[in-house]
Amino acid sequence: xxxxxxxxxxxxxxxxxxxxxxxxxxxxxxxxxxxxxxxxxxxxxxxxxxxxxxxxxxxxxxxxxxxxxxxxxxxxxxxxxxxxxxxxxxxxxx
Numbered sequence: 001x002x003x004x005x006x007x008x009x010x011x012x013x014x015x016x017x018x019x020x021x022x023x024x025x026x027x028x029x030x031x032x033x034x035x036x037x038x039x040x041x042x043x044x045x046x047x048x049x050x051x052x053x054x055x056x057x058x059x060x061x062x063x064x065x066x067x068x069x070x071x072x073x074x075x076x077x078x079x080x081x082x083x084x085x086x087x088x089x090x091x092x093x094x
Contacts, residue, residue, distance in 0.1 A: 039069050041063075041070070041071055042074075043060075043063055044076070045059065045076070046076045046077075048079060049077055050077040051075055056073070059073070
């Protein structure tokens with residue numbers, strides 16, 4: 001893999017100064033800065049059930065319209081336990 005001279009020099013500086021442990025933090029900061037320059041926002045969507053392709057698309061479109069940014073979304077389904085018909089809902093007693 002060929003690296004640009006500036007990247008190679010940067011990595012050499014990190015190694016020479018014993019700062020290689022900062023690589024992941026530097027990579028994250030670079031990603032955040034690049035996204036900002038490209039008008040990209042990240043979204044993590046957690047729903048009670050898996051969303052279909054159409055639902056995901058509509059949600060992304062809605063977020064893009066509201067934020068005026070391109071949305072890169074990650075979707076996660078985290079099903080919740082449905083209360084049984086025999087369980088009594090918790091009530092505020094205060």
